[in-house]
Amino acid sequence: MTYVYAFIVGGLICVIGQLIMDYTKLTPAHVLVIFVTSGVILTAVGLYEPLVKIGGAGATIPIPGFGYALAKGAIKAVDENGIIGAFTGGVEATAGGIAVAIVFGYIMAILFNPKVK
Amino acid sequence: MIKKVESNKKYEEYLKKTQPKPNYFKNCLWAFIVGGLICTFAQIVHDLFEKYLNMEHVEATSATVMTMIFIGATLTGLGVYDKIGKRAGAGSIIPITGFANAIVAPAMEFKREGIIFGVGAKMFILAGPILVHGILASVIVGFIHYFLKR
Amino acid sequence: MRTKKMGNQTIKFKNPPIILSTASIVGAKEGEGPLAKYFDKIIEDDLYGEESWEKAESKLVEDAVRLAVTRGELQLADIEYMLGGDLLNQLIATSFAASKLQIPFFGLYGACSTMTESLSLASIIIDGEFANKVIATTSSHFATAERQFRFPLEHGNQRAPTAQWTVTGAGAVLLSSTGEGPVITHITTGKVIDFGVVDANNMGAAMAPAAADTIATHLKDTGFKPNDYDLIITGDLGKYGKEIAIDLLRKEGHKVKNVFSDCGNEIFDHEKQDTHAGGSGCGCSAVVFCGYLIDQLKNKKLNKILLVSTGALFSPTSSQQGGSIPSIAHAVTIENVSIK
Numbered sequence: 001m002t003y004v005y006a007f008i009v010g011g012l013i014c015v016i017g018q019l020i021m022d023y024t025k026l027t028p029a030h031v032l033v034i035f036v037t038s039g040v041i042l043t044a045v046g047l048y049e050p051l052v053k054i055g056g057a058g059a060t061i062p063i064p065g066f067g068y069a070l071a072k073g074a075i076k077a078v079d080e081n082g083i084i085g086a087f088t089g090g091v092e093a094t095a096g097g098i099a100v101a102i103v104f105g106y107i108m109a110i111l112f113n114p115k116v117k
Numbered sequence: 118m119i120k121k122v123e124s125n126k127k128y129e130e131y132l133k134k135t136q137p138k139p140n141y142f143k144n145c146l147w148a149f150i151v152g153g154l155i156c157t158f159a160q161i162v163h164d165l166f167e168k169y170l171n172m173e174h175v176e177a178t179s180a181t182v183m184t185m186i187f188i189g190a191t192l193t194g195l196g197v198y199d200k201i202g203k204r205a206g207a208g209s210i211i212p213i214t215g216f217a218n219a220i221v222a223p224a225m226e227f228k229r230e231g232i233i234f235g236v237g238a239k240m241f242i243l244a245g246p247i248l249v250h251g252i253l254a255s256v257i258v259g260f261i262h263y264f265l266k267r
Numbered sequence: 268m269r270t271k272k273m274g275n276q277t278i279k280f281k282n283p284p285i286i287l288s289t290a291s292i293v294g295a296k297e298g299e300g301p302l303a304k305y306f307d308k309i310i311e312d313d314l315y316g317e318e319s320w321e322k323a324e325s326k327l328v329e330d331a332v333r334l335a336v337t338r339g340e341l342q343l344a345d346i347e348y349m350l351g352g353d354l355l356n357q358l359i360a361t362s363f364a365a366s367k368l369q370i371p372f373f374g375l376y377g378a379c380s381t382m383t384e385s386l387s388l389a390s391i392i393i394d395g396e397f398a399n400k401v402i403a404t405t406s407s408h409f410a411t412a413e414r415q416f417r418f419p420l421e422h423g424n425q426r427a428p429t430a431q432w433t434v435t436g437a438g439a440v441l442l443s444s445t446g447e448g449p450v451i452t453h454i455t456t457g458k459v460i461d462f463g464v465v466d467a468n469n470m471g472a473a474m475a476p477a478a479a480d481t482i483a484t485h486l487k488d489t490g491f492k493p494n495d496y497d498l499i500i501t502g503d504l505g506k507y508g509k510e511i512a513i514d515l516l517r518k519e520g521h522k523v524k525n526v527f528s529d530c531g532n533e534i535f536d537h538e539k540q541d542t543h544a545g546g547s548g549c550g551c552s553a554v555v556f557c558g559y560l561i562d563q564l565k566n567k568k569l570n571k572i573l574l575v576s577t578g579a580l581f582s583p584t585s586s587q588q589g590g591s592i593p594s595i596a597h598a599v600t601i602e603n604v605s606i607k
Contacts, residue, residue: 101190
């Protein structure tokens with residue numbers, strides 16, 4: 001059942017993104033920024049956590065899930081280390097993902113050439 | 118001569134009436150299915166990490182995110198991801214694999230401009246705004262949380 | 268004393284320049300399109316054996332010019348001026364080609380209107396008796412245009428139904444004061460027209476008013492009727508922009524529908540090749556003219572055409588600042604007439 005929920009939650013988040021792109025002509029970059037920021041805000045007001053409970057990867061894999069990780073990290077670090085945690089928490093919680101993206105981005109750029117299709 | 122009888126406003130209305138619209142239903146269906154499949158796949162990966170590598174839930178979640186980024190990066194390198202994206206739209210842009218695609222695609226594209234101003238600088242032309250606004254928002258949330266707590 | 272001007276924006280040449288020869292080189296995708304057999308050369312590899320796409324585009328220009336000159340049975344040294352441009356910042360494709368060709372060079376920027384812009388100025392030089400042999404050229408390349416104006420190639424974005432596909436290709440036209448071939452009799456220079464379209468995914472809609480304005484002005488200045496032409500063909504309005512231009516002209520009382528076409532609409536099979544609204548880019552009207560249209564003129568299937576290349580004069584900077592897309596179109600009349 002977790003897989004069904006992951007599919008539905010993840011799919012619906014993507015549909016919202018698609019509707020924004022088709023109706024407003026915003027670029028993918030705009031939509032991604034709106035979504036990551038929404039993820040942070042929704043987490044802060046406690047609305048994203050329930051979605052993660054239901055959807056699992058369906059909520060953590062879409063880009064608002066990145067915002068969720070950032071916000072959760074910041075809040076947790078503030079609880080543990082005080083005000084300094086507001087600065088360190090978010091990046092700390094997402095450092096793995098960012099580093100992996102940079103490393104493989106670099107490797108792929110060295111290994112492959114873009115193609116005209 | 119084409120007079121400006123059609124003010125810009127009128128021309129805009131004319132275009133709204135005459136220009137083709139995206140196929141909303143088809144686009145959404147594709148986004149739903151591809152986005153859903155990517156997330157389901159990630160859930161399977163997550164469960165495998167928990168089951169076979171005995172990872173904690175939180176640990177497995179970040180390992181899954183890293184795995185998905187790796188997959189997105191590889192598919193971009195192989196020239197597959199843009200083909201998925203052409204159909205799936207937001208379905209492959211919104212998942213974290215799309216974030217990887219947004220980093221790898223410009224890195225590949227601009228390597229001919231060198232590793233400093235090409236790969237290094239252009240890697241973040243699409244992903245940079247996401248990181249900037251995401252981190253900015255998280256710091257603000259951290260601050261608000263700090264002051265509300267006291 | 269001006270003696271060659273008609274109306275406000277049109278010139279009628281006293282010594283119509285002769286098109287001695289043309290050359291068209293296109294990329295693989297254009298080589299799979301419906302006009303494939305008319306192109307002189309189809310390159311298999313979009314890099315054309317070079318290290319970068321920009322260098323490949325430059326080589327397209329260089330080879331197109333060399334081919335046109337060879338076909339005109341001339342040497343590079345015989346050519347007195349080269350006029351041309353492309354879409355890239357600082358016109359690097361054309362400038363780098365000009366550096367190899369060593370022909371006195373004027374670089375032009377008219378976005379995708381460059382083919383008729385360069386033809387217009389080259390004709391003025393010849394009719395003005397400043398030179399006997401002038402070459403007009405332009406190029407575009409899908410990959411160089413995408414990276415400058417849109418997204419990296421491997422980015423998984425969706426294209427809008429009105430989006431167009433930049434043509435990879437270069438065309439060159441060798442004009443001469445003497446010789447055999449179709450001639451350029453009139454040119455109408457367009458004004459920059461801006462109807463406030465901001466959507467860079469619908470350039471056809473941005474450029475259609477400019478095309479309609481230039482065509483309407485041309486008809487008024489010369490007194491020609493649309494049916495005096497076998498074909499009125501715009502540069503790269505695409506499937507939808509073409510319809511807008513026809514509609515705008517109809518509202519002005521010009522029935523052009525029967526003789527109207529668009530190079531961007533002709534060059535690809537939109538369904539099969541997934542090119543959405545059609546081709547675009549400087550190279551679009553250049554290769555369609557230098558390949559297909561010139562063939563039709565030489566075989567007398569067409570005897571009088573109006574080529575109207577259309578250009579969208581925006582940049583990524585103006586676009587990001589929320590600016591609209593000012594557009595331009597220049598018209599050139601090409602006829603089969605025996606002048607001797």
